Amino acid sequence: LKIATLLPDGTRWMQAMRAAATEIQSRTEGRVELRFYPGGVMGNDKSVLRKIRAGQLQGGMITAGGLATIAPDIQAYSLPFLFRSFEEVDHVRGQTDALLLDSLQRRGFTSFGLMEGGFVYLMTQTPVASIADLRATKVWAPEGDQISRIAYDELGVSAIPLPLSDVLTGLQTGLIETIGASPVAAIALQWHTRVKFLTNAPVLYLYGSLVIQNRALHRLERRDADVLNQVLRATSRQLNDENRLDNQQARVALGKRGIETVTPNAAEMMQWRDIVNKAVTRLADSAGKFSSDLIPRIQQAIAAYRNDH
Amino acid sequence: MLLSALLLLVLALLGAPLFVVIAAGALLGFQRADIDLSVVAIEFFRIAEMPVLLAIPLFTLAGYLLSESRAPARLVRLTQALLGWLPGGLAIVSLVACALFTAFTGASGVTIVALGALLYPALRQAGYDENFSLGLVTTSGSLGLLFAPALPLILYAVIAQQLGIGQQISVDAMFLAGVLPGLLMLLLLTVWSIWCNREQATVRFEWREAGDALRDAAWEIPLPLVVLGGVYTGLFAISEAAAVTAGYVLLVQVLIKREIPLAQLPQIMRQSMILVGGILLILGMSLASTNFLIDAQVPTRLFAWLRELVHDKYAFLILLNLFLLLLGTMLDIFSALVLIVPLLLPVAIGYGIDPVHLGIIFLANMQIGYFTPPVGMNLFIASYRFGKPVTRLYRATLSWFAILLGAVLVITYWPWLSLWLVRS
Amino acid sequence: MAAWLRNLQRLTTTLENGLLTLTLASLVVLALTQILLRIIWQLGIGWADPTLRVLVLWVALLGGLAATRDNNHIRIDIVSRYLAPAWRKRAARASDNFSALVCAVIAWHSARFVLREYEDGVLLFSSVPAWLCESILPAGFALMALRFLLSAVAGRLPETNG
Ligand code: NA
């Protein structure tokens, strides 16, 4: 089975995946071999999915945004300002993860569980506590990412679309001044060396998943498929948990590096959320993107959690 | 396998278009590996997923418009007036301009298409030898990869950082490390340019001629200032700089100076896009052939074999140079970085090589890989752009290649050059 | 060559040239508009970048097609320039037939790729179907195959230098 990913080789993620591959190979007595193509050498998420359809690859570790082109429901957790804390995330995911994975299964892909990528925070060169502050800076929009574009639209922010590879240079030359990134990504991509402030409000929740095409899984013997399933689920869960810790440590590391945390006051936060809620409604309404009851179910789960705490 | 490779070689030598030969190689490879051939189309479509490529048609159009106008003559007059007292003056200006430019375009062939096309006729008009001029513009196509903010430097730091090998490898460290090795290459080529043209007739500097030449080229002078200045100050991204250049040149040459009649415009557009089409076809097909190599894990296996072979630091470095040169002619710099660095770095550290130094060695090798005969990509692009046979370019770039090879060896065996600025 | 064939060739040439010029012109105009909007009014157009990149792909194939027509591709023809004229002609014919074959194979598999994207309803950005942008792949390579075939049958046009 050939599996592609954007994650670079040698990272802890890839080490865990390779360990899983070794375990699967030995437990199936060499009948199932996983071969990884890391670092984006097979192209971006879209190219990887195309190659899966063409049969060159059988699977990939793909972000929620990429998976949404197979099954839109999978992107439900990435609505802006949906979650306020990891506790809320855990509460909701316990209830609705299965729905999301089902939607993939129906479109011909097996997921071995969602893997957390952390919360995206706004990181800026001048303190940003209000929408007015944000409007005054040059904001980066990940190229081709519809959700962030609609959110920025509603906020009245004109974001500058740039590909990932140009962000660091853009920050350095002043083409952009504000980015949204998870603490781990900001450190890994060295963006943290070019920002000074972090706005302490989770913008959106990042995640992805290792998926393999059902067609490829059906070709395996039953017992081999079971081993594969078991090992990859365990690895996905382990990476999901480890990444939570990584992000928390990265937050601390950012603080140590002199990046100041800016906390918007309650009134400001209300204003952010009001405006973004409109965007969420617009997104959810647009051409039946999500299954009709999914978003309300998630919102109810969050509301219930907030009531209890 | 061997038979079909031989057949392809014969067809290539008989004059089959290069993109067809590369495509056929990729198709045969995928066919043998039992992979659906539509992967070739999927890979080719990645042309529409690479933001930097937008600069190619825009700069090409601007370059064609400029060369159809009298701009090159005016620019030559200007450099002669300002630098005519120095043998090889225009050559030196060209080297520096190309290096600065490549720092932003990352040696994707854009430099040759955008600047080379302008500099080559200028050099010829200024009386430089044809061989020398061709060698200069082809070599300069990848010069400057070691200067900030070239994307490969950033990418190396990002990849190395994520390997978690203890030492911090920051982008800033890579930027600093690249400065002296980059300057060494520039210096050697400058000395070579002066030496080649030592008997060139020099003219005395005259204020009056300088003033006239400045006034004459008044519309062209802002161009490099706007492009380089705009990019270095962050006013535009590189593809935007390309658009601004194309727009400005259209405005000046067609509407203001009217050296190009409007009716001639479609013809020039078509001519320039023939070049773009030719280059992008090759690029798209080499994406497919590279993908086959990656799928078959060729670079990884090659490296594993190399690792078996050596046991001490210096033998390792020599083989590393050879391996990287070979790799540089096979892969583009970005695939090479993500595929090989994770394998290479732990081994190199085992031999006591500093990771920052390794990065510079890696990129310096890749840089000359772009014009290593017989298959360096920039040789083909230059051959096409200037309408010269590839064999001609092999000859023209040979001495340049030898000089930069020497520089790479110095960079490899003298770590101080890369590390002094980082550590001080 | 039959008159109707020549007419057809003239017609497609005009069409191709028109399309190429139009594509490049829209590329330049869109790129400039985007910069002006950003610098003067601080506005960004979300669909501009993906559209520009698709235009680059179209320019690549239409330009490649024009290069095929003008017999002006990048080659390493080290051997053929030392051949006698009669043999050189044969070499050119062999290489053209081979090129036609390779382009036809690519066109066929591109068509399969585009069809798959059409069936799966893949969107490229916002609501633009991917197959529409990708359709230039099979069309471009099929026309290139045709041109190579024509050149193999009817002999090459004199090489023009661009
Ligand atoms: Na290549």
Ligand code: NA
């Ligand atoms: Na190369």
